[in-house]
Amino acid sequence: MTTRRLRTARIAALCSVLLCAPVIGRGLPTTHASTAARPKVIFDEDEMGPGGTNIQASLMLLQDRSIDLLGITVPTGDGWRNEEVAHILRALQIAHRASVPVYPGALFPLLNSRRRNRAWEQQYGKLFYDGAYMRHWPSEGTVDPTPLHPNRPDWVPPLPEGAPSIHAQRENAAQFLIQMVHRYPHQVTIIAAGPLTDLALAARLDPQFASLARQLVFMGGSFNPQPAATPFARASAYENSPRVEFNLRFDPEAASIVLHQPWRRITEVPLDATSPTLMSRPMLKDVGRGHAPFDRYLARFGQVYPLWDETAVAVWMDPALITREKTLRVDVDTSPTANYGATLSWPPGDGPDLGEQIVQVVFAVDVPRLDRLVLRLLTAAKPVALPPPGAVTREAPRH
Numbered sequence: 001m002t003t004r005r006l007r008t009a010r011i012a013a014l015c016s017v018l019l020c021a022p023v024i025g026r027g028l029p030t031t032h033a034s035t036a037a038r039p040k041v042i043f044d045e046d047e048m049g050p051g052g053t054n055i056q057a058s059l060m061l062l063q064d065r066s067i068d069l070l071g072i073t074v075p076t077g078d079g080w081r082n083e084e085v086a087h088i089l090r091a092l093q094i095a096h097r098a099s100v101p102v103y104p105g106a107l108f109p110l111l112n113s114r115r116r117n118r119a120w121e122q123q124y125g126k127l128f129y130d131g132a133y134m135r136h137w138p139s140e141g142t143v144d145p146t147p148l149h150p151n152r153p154d155w156v157p158p159l160p161e162g163a164p165s166i167h168a169q170r171e172n173a174a175q176f177l178i179q180m181v182h183r184y185p186h187q188v189t190i191i192a193a194g195p196l197t198d199l200a201l202a203a204r205l206d207p208q209f210a211s212l213a214r215q216l217v218f219m220g221g222s223f224n225p226q227p228a229a230t231p232f233a234r235a236s237a238y239e240n241s242p243r244v245e246f247n248l249r250f251d252p253e254a255a256s257i258v259l260h261q262p263w264r265r266i267t268e269v270p271l272d273a274t275s276p277t278l279m280s281r282p283m284l285k286d287v288g289r290g291h292a293p294f295d296r297y298l299a300r301f302g303q304v305y306p307l308w309d310e311t312a313v314a315v316w317m318d319p320a321l322i323t324r325e326k327t328l329r330v331d332v333d334t335s336p337t338a339n340y341g342a343t344l345s346w347p348p349g350d351g352p353d354l355g356e357q358i359v360q361v362v363f364a365v366d367v368p369r370l371d372r373l374v375l376r377l378l379t380a381a382k383p384v385a386l387p388p389p390g391a392v393t394r395e396a397p398r399h
Helices: 003-020 032-036 052-062 081-094 114-124 173-183 197-205 235-240 246-250 252-258 281-288 295-301 308-317 367-379 388-393
Strands: 040-044 068-074 102-104 188-192 215-219 266-269 322-332 343-346 358-365
Touching: 040 052, 040 173, 052 068, 052 081, 052 295, 052 308, 052 367, 068 081, 068 173, 081 102, 102 173, 173 188, 173 197, 188 197, 188 308, 197 252, 215 308, 246 252, 252 322, 266 308, 281 295, 281 367, 295 367, 308 358, 308 367, 358 367
Parallel strands: 040 068, 040 188, 068 102, 188 215, 215 266, 266 358
Antiparallel strands: 322 343, 322 358
């Protein structure tokens, strides 16, 4: 067969497959093989630990055996990248899941820096929280298990939970993200629960990156959160700067780049949805009585925080948790003003029309149902399979 005939035959076969493929998930073509395949996930998380919202969200994904967790990518955020990588590696060992690969991400934001933060604070007032740049840990009912080191980004202090004996991958996070969406086009869900630096770098390296992903789910941003009876749901912060949230404020330029990419679907979980939630001390006691290999670890190092990152993971696992959502165009203010890093939003028909994407914003969740899901996953002796309806729904983009 000549090269031209061979090429024509291949194209005809491909067209036949695409035309005959069954349609599920509100109009997305797929094959029977992909329907049966486990959803593929990459978790991009600033893994400050031990314990706390970052690690617990990661452990929830480990405990869902119906998914294929391709890897964990780690940018600087709540802490410096190298220390965060050590924390998640140790948590994976404790969870008996050392085979899950970890990829180091960005060490610094694209543009923001400690000096820029200090200059901004001198003009506009002190930030309540700025992660790796913190000089003193907030006193709102939290415990800082490791020393802060804002001027030593490469240093990894002694870990209270013990040092890991496994290592991160040599490949960086952006390269891994790009490689996976090309290997599994339109199959990889990216859940991001920290600053969006790694995703912005991937998008700048490969313009096809976002369009080849299945969807993006991210925890970040703030619209009009209401104070709750938790230490971090502060009335003063919400009243005076309701649109500011750490993940987007730490690297606003990266967040804006990501929100202008041609994703097939974007789901945002802002502070509005997470403020009423809490990993309470009774919940931590319940976890401590669980049967997962990491339960003693969580009982010792658990933090009384809102379920920030756990909520982002949970609404993808079980969309029925969502009780109120809205379709908006969303961006982040990158102007060097008092509004730097704040969430911007418009109705779908409005906005500057500079490439702002449609985002499904989750404004409220069923908190008791969320608590039950978190406890189920964090206390199970072995990974569990969540109900099939959730597995189907979470992979179906809603336009």
